[in-house]
Amino acid sequence: MRYTTEASQVTAPALWQTFKKMLYATVTMLQAIVARSLLDPSLRSREVAPELATRTLRTLRDLFFIGSRDNNSSFQVYSFTYLTSLDNLVRYPKAAVAFLAGIKPTSPNAVRSHSLYHPVHRSLDLFYLNVAEHLPLNIPTEACDELIVQPATTYLTHTGPPTSLSLEIFESAHSAILSALACPHNGPMTVKVVPFYVDTLFASFPSHISTRQFRVAFKTIMQIVSPPYPISATDPYLSETLLEMVRFRALSAGVDPLPPTPDALAQAADSENQPPQPHSEQSSLVVTLIDALPFLPLPLVEEWMTVTARTMAEVADPAMRKLVRERFVEVLVSGELDVERAAIGVAWWGTKGGRELVIGRSAPPAMMSGALVEEERASKL
Secondary structure (H helix, E strand, O other), X not given: OOOOHHHHHHHHHHHHHHHHHHHHHHHHHHHHHHHHHOXXXXXXXXXXXXXXXXXXXXXXXXXXXXXXXXXXXXXXXXXXXXXXXXXXXXXXXXXXXXXXXXXXXXXXXXXXXXXXXXXXXXXXXXXXXXXXXXXXXXXXXXXXXXXXXXXXXXXOOOOOOOOHHHHHHHHHHHHHHHHHHOOHHHHHHHHHHXXXXXXXHHHHOOOOOOHHHHHHHHHHHHHHOOOOOOHHHHOOOHHHHHHHHHHHHHHOOOOOEOOOOHHHHHHHHHHOOOOOOOOEHHHHHHHHHHHHHHXXXXXXXXXXXXXXXXXXXXXXXXXXXXXXXXXHHHHHHOOOOOHHHHHHHHHHHHHOOHHHHHHOOOOOOOOOOOOOOOHHHOOOO
16 A cells, blocks of 8 residues: 555654554553562462463553554563563463463464565564463473464564565564473473474574574574583483584675674674674584584583584684684683583593694783793893
8 A cells, every 4th residue: 555645754654653652641541550469468369460460461462563663662661561570470370361362473383484464463463472472381291282382383484575474473483482492391391393484493594593593592502502501411412413414504605794783783782792703604604513512412512612613613703713712711710510410521621632723822921920931032121
């Protein structure tokens, strides 16, 4: 549909101003009710509290087509109302399951494939995924699978031209699935879902997700399948299998610098720093291996330090290889390794060839301040 000049320049902005005023007024009233529910014993009762939280969230859902546009929901009153209602809802697992079932997208596969999939429907799906991300810890595994993992899986493959809303849905789907997989009581479901999820993650990188997003997602998966999570005892080889998948992908990955992504530029703008130096697909995968080292089972740490260092040497671009090397050293010295893994790292670096693999044999040895040095290297001052 095409608007006339007057409609696009006058009517539409005035309409959206009215919508925003509606949102602010409604949320302000809801905030007063939700705040009162924290103090009033009658509103905190088991009969009233879940119903109040459910109705509040339904109201916010109906207004989310306004709130999801231009960050209209990023104000303190909205955040308090939304998060407090979620906190109240998670205390009642049956009510949480009923709420998710009531707002679950209908036949998402058919809807997403429809060429006329309306942005309002997309905003409702985004609200659903955002809410679902907060609830897995308090609902049964069967409900997690049916109400969170299966609907979110539909949105893991990003098709069509990207828009800001479709990218938000894509990221929220990943977050919802990772949230469900991270719950200890969902171990049996995690074993079945992780291989599929990792395949989807590889298929999405680097075309649809950035280096940072890929690293965060894979690191979260490695935490889930490693000690002390129960899945590490039932499937002890899963973590090493995932690392092998990354390593083999890195050996044949692209070596050209990846273009800066919107999330990286936004992060740099928020911190007022320079944009991060670009990575290639290959260097991104090697850095992903390095990120996983602090979470590996103890018997695998030394072996995979060696494997990762050798894979790092395969990075084609010297500048990117330097970035990867700096990240490797950072993991070893920054405290990311716990005491046991750090002890393994010290032994590997000092007596088992780690230093030579990472910085090479020609690098000058590290010396304490004030150490005696050879004459040709001594200061002339």
